[in-house]
Amino acid sequence: MEGIYKTLPQHTYSWSQGRATFYKYQGFWNVQNFPEKTILAQSYQAQPSDILLCSCPKTGTTWLKALSFAILTREKFDHASASPLLTTLPHDCVLFLENHLAKIKENPSDLPLLATHLPYSSLPKSVIASNCKIVYIYRNIKDVLVSYYHFVRELVNLSVEDAPFEEAFDDFCQGISSFGPYWDHILEYWKASQERPDRFLFLKYEDLKKDASCNVKQLAEFLGCPFSVEEEKAGVLENIINLCSFDSLSNLEVNKSGMYQADEVSGVEHRLFFRKAKDGDWENYFTDEMKEKIDKLIDEKMSGTGLVLK
Ligand code: PAP
Numbered sequence: 039m040e041g042i043y044k045t046l047p048q049h050t051y052s053w054s055q056g057r058a059t060f061y062k063y064q065g066f067w068n069v070q071n072f073p074e075k076t077i078l079a080q081s082y083q084a085q086p087s088d089i090l091l092c093s094c095p096k097t098g099t100t101w102l103k104a105l106s107f108a109i110l111t112r113e114k115f116d117h118a119s120a121s122p123l124l125t126t127l128p129h130d131c132v133l134f135l136e137n138h139l140a141k142i143k144e145n146p147s148d149l150p151l152l153a154t155h156l157p158y159s160s161l162p163k164s165v166i167a168s169n170c171k172i173v174y175i176y177r178n179i180k181d182v183l184v185s186y187y188h189f190v191r192e193l194v195n196l197s198v199e200d201a202p203f204e205e206a207f208d209d210f211c212q213g214i215s216s217f218g219p220y221w222d223h224i225l226e227y228w229k230a231s232q233e234r235p236d237r238f239l240f241l242k243y244e245d246l247k248k249d250a251s252c253n254v255k256q257l258a259e260f261l262g263c264p265f266s267v268e269e270e271k272a273g274v275l276e277n278i279i280n281l282c283s284f285d286s287l288s289n290l291e292v293n294k295s296g297m298y299q300a301d302e303v304s305g306v307e308h309r310l311f312f313r314k315a316k317d318g319d320w321e322n323y324f325t326d327e328m329k330e331k332i333d334k335l336i337d338e339k340m341s342g343t344g345l346v347l348k
Contacts, residue, residue, distance in 0.1 A: 042073055049214050053201045057194045060214055066157050067218050071301065072136075079136040079154070082162040088170040089261060090161075091132060091153040094223040095216050096185035097177040098243040099153065100311045103132040104282040106151055106173065109258045112274060117281050124281075125292050127308050129153075135162070137300050155217045158226035169237055173260065174227045177243035179220060179336050179347045180320035180329070183210045185313060187323075190216075192310050203323050211335060221339040221347075228343055240345075244317055250279045288312035 047062040060067045064076065084090075091106055093099045104123055115121045122131055133142055135154040142152065154161070165172075187206040191198070213219030231238035239260040246253045254275060258264050265275050280286055287293055293312055297305040324332075336347045 039074055043070065046073075049209070051190070051205065051209065053196065053205060054190070054194045058190060060216075064157070064160050065222065066160070067214050068216055071303075075136045075301070076156060076160050078139050079156060080160070080162045082135055082139060082142070082164060084162060084164040084168045084170050085150070086168045086170055087150045088152060088165070088168065089150050090135075090165060090170060090172045091151065091175070092158075092172055092227060093153075093155060093175045094182070094218070094220050095155055096182045096189060098175045098241075098246065099155070100128045100287075101243075101246070101282060101284070102173065102175045102241065103128040103151075103153055104287060105254060105257060105278065106261060107131045107149070108278045108282055109254070109261055109263060110149055110151060112263075112269075112278065117277050121281060123287070124290060127293060127296065127298055127311070128287070129298055129311065134300075157217065157223050158230050169234070171237055171239070171260065172227070172231075173239045173241065173257065174224075174231070175241045175243060175246075176224050176345065176347070178317070178320075180324060180332060181243075181317065182220060183207065183215075183332075184320045184323050186210070186215055188313055189310055193306065207324075207328055207332075211332060221336060224345065224347070225339070225343070228345060247317060251275060254279055284312065284315035288315075 042063075043061060048059055049067070050056060050059040058069070060069060061072070063073045089106070091099070091102050093102065107128065108117060108121065108123060111121070117123075132149075132151045132153050135142070135152050136156055183206070184203075187201075187203055187210075190206070191201040194201075209215065210218065210220070213222070217223055227238070228240070231240065239257065241253060241257065255265055258275075269275065293308050296308045298308055298311070299305050333348055340347055
């Protein structure tokens with residue numbers, strides 16, 4: 039497998055001092071061990087009852103995992119005092135197919151929830167064949183870019199001064215980012231959803247923020263366990279929204295410390311999954327020219343889809 043890297047297009051962030059080299063594999067960019075991880079993930083035997091939470095990084099994955107987990111386990115745990123979300127990183131409550139296939143196989147959960155950042159075209163064939171449900175979350179491209187920039191910068195331990203945003207911007211616009219091009223990631227899922235609309239739910243990060251109730255109810259319905267009127271009256275929906283909110287999760291001890299093991303070699307500090315969660319943080323980083331360039335790019339890429347990423 040080592041030899042494969044010589045044949046793949048590659049790109050190194052100049053400011054990463056050689057610590058962030060990306061390879062293009064099956065049409066998408068990622069760091070070194072991803073071809074192996076993808077191939078392994080593709081051996082997963084999906085069940086029709088599986089529900090897959092899919093996303094490009096930095097679009098709201100952690101939040102979607104927490105919400106889906108809380109919705110599906112609401113009868114099992116008292117969310118105020120005993121939810122695993124109070125003591126476990128959402129990424130360890132709902133596992134990524136590409137990171138933890140061995141764990142998933144070893145300990146099949148009675149919860150049919152899995153997650154992946156893999157593009158649609160790289161999903162295990164069994165996922166497509168079994169027609170399992172897919173929830174896809176997406177977010178304004180400019181905030182994704184800023185979120186992603188800080189994540190990579192922190193991973194390689196550089197200050198803002200030592201990691202020029204301009205270069206991250208240029209690379210992102212060329213499609214070079216983890217699981218990028220971002221727009222192709224979205225478009226693949228969107229096209230698939232046009233063929234099987236009943237199997238897909240598209241959620242937008244900003245909509246979830248604007249109207250959490252409506253979006254979380256929609257998510258629960260899609261997951262097959264809608265909130266009853268009694269539950270709503272009893273505040274179950276509201277409790278789940280509060281438990282999974284940025285303020286609540288980011289202040290939990292477990293999410294402020296500890297290390298997420300993406301695999302045997304790479305760890306990510308839990309706190310890096312919780313930064314600011316602000317809509318429009320991009321305004322602090324983008325020049326007018328950058329804004330114009332990325333708006334034009336995304337208009338072109340998304341035209342005809344009805345998906346708004348600006
Ligand atoms: P991942 O793909 O690496 O898991 P993901 O969870 O998709 O990352 O995105 C992280 C973003 O979601 C961060 O955005 P920011 O950099 O703009 O701040 C993070 O702060 C935000 N986030 C994490 N948890 C929540 C939450 N509960 N509610 C809203 N936003 C959240």
